Amino acid sequence: MRNWVILALTLMVATMTATTSHAADSTVRIASFNVSMEADNYVAAGATPTGDELFLQLADGRNSQIRNIAEIIQRTRPDILLLNEFDFSPDPERGVLPFLRHYLQRPQRGAEPIDYPFHYSAPVNTGIDSGLDLDRDGVASGRGQDAFGYGLFPGHYGMLLLSRYPLDTAGVRSFQHFLWRDMPGNLLQDIKDAQGDNWYTPEARQRLRLSSKSHWDIPVLIDGQRVHVLASHPTPPVFDGPEDRNGRRNHDEIRFWSDYISGGERAAYIHDDCGLRGGLRGEIFVLLGDLNASPLEGDGLKPAITGLLRHPLINSxxxxxxxxxxxxSPGNPHAASHTASFRLRVDYVLPSTDGWQVDAAGVFWPTRDDPLRRLVSDRRTSSDHRLVWLDLVLSAPR
Structure with missing residues (x-):
């Protein structure tokens, strides 16, 4: 107990210090940040985005919201960074490269430029037409709630990993197409309407994918050691009805990672988009993302996120x-750990118990008297989420 208290006090002090540099050269700063860089941010009120909006804003480096996002990244300086809600394009010359060139590699209001030589992005389920009427409004629209993941066009609310360290892209595992029905004990079977009948048709239950965006296992090579970055962005457990179809999906998207890191028989059902089966086998990992779930507050189903945080292979x-x-959120006993303006902890950086030593942890949320408070004044200024980071030291190979 005494050691835990000392660790907690050390981390608390670390979060109150300036985050413009690393604690030491030996540390690796790993961060997760839902940047709200999705097309809805860049259209007039009431207009429907086409999918090009973000890429037009990236082209000239002048968008104030994206400049503020870049400044937050420059001031916290992660070595490995997952961005949620960065619209996907298969052409890096439209998305990630303009973001690097016109925003991150240019100083923002006195902050030092930062470069990420390595990056990874891939297709996601958002906005992909399922061909089904998933929200039961009588129309299979192919968009929004009727897509495999909520989105108004393919790639909406995508993900992007940036890294100073090389990526083993040939070793990436993607689970975009993994079917929800293939998870043993899934909650898909529990989704019922008011009459107690299955919400989804038999065809929908056969075809629905588990991941609302995707689940990625991205190997990163840090000083010669291989670390698995596990990235995802489960659906919010809201925007549905009493059937709780989004809440149940959020639960199972998170539970997937508990099974995956457990490996062995518990992960035997898992297969990636290339057909490779199983999960991890004792490898070093760090799990990142906006999981849209809190173990203590909010509308989500708690067992999955609680189980993940209590997993013996995760240092939480x-x-x-x-x-x-x-x-x-004055008076809220959990407020210091919140990672979003809507007063919840939903964004995570979770290292494996083996392979890492935690040096420091923090959430980029400047106080009212801090000049940098201007960067987080509201969602239009930057995002409704805050960047979350951990400073980790990788153990020497055994």
């Missing part, structure tokens, strides 16, 4: 906190 003792979050 290093709780990232901020003083700014506490100011945002």
């Amino acid at each position: 003792m290093a709780l990232p906190t901020s003083t700014g979050g506490g100011e945002h």
Whole structure:
């Protein structure tokens, strides 16, 4: 108990210090940030995005919201960074490369430029027509709630990994097409309408994919060691009805990772988009993303996120906190650990218990008297989420 208290106090002090540089050269700063860089941000009120909106804003480096996002990244300086809600394009010259050239590699209001030589992005399920009437409004629209993942066009609310360290792209495992029905004990079978009948048709239950965006296992080579970055962005457990179809999907998207890192028989049902079966086998990993779930607050089903945080292979003792979050929700005992303006902890950086030592942790949420508070004043300024980071030291190979 005494050691846990010392660790907690150390991390609390670390989150209150400036985040413009790493604690030491030996640390690897790993971060997750839902940047709200999706097309809805760049259209007039009431207009429907086409999918080009983000890429037009990236082209000239002048969009104020994206400049603020870049400044937050420059001031926290992660070595490995997952961005959620960065619209996907298969052409890097439209998406990631303009973001690097016109925003991150240019100084933002005095912040030092930052470069990420390595990056990974891939298709996601958002906006892909399922051919089904999933929301039961009588129309199979192919968009929004009727897509395999909620989105108004393919690639909406995508994901992007940036890294200073080389990626083993040939070793990436994607689970975009993994079927929800293939998870043993899934909650798909529990989704019922008011009459107690299955919400989804038999065809829908056969074809629905588990991941609302995708689940990725991206190997990163850090000083010669292979680390698995596990990235995802489960659906919010809201925007549905009493059937709780989104809440149940969120639960199973998170549960997938618990099974995957367990490996062995528990992960035997898992197969990636190339047909390779099983999960991890004792490898070093770090799990990143906006999981849209809190173990203590909010509308989501708690067993999956609680099970993940209590998993014996995950070190969840290093709780990232901020003083700014506490100011945002005075009187809330969990406020310091919140990672979003809607007063929840939903964004995570979770290292494996083996292979890492935690040096520090924090949430980029400046206090009211901090000049950098201007970067998080509201969602239109940057995002309704905050960047979450951990400083980790990789153990020497055994």
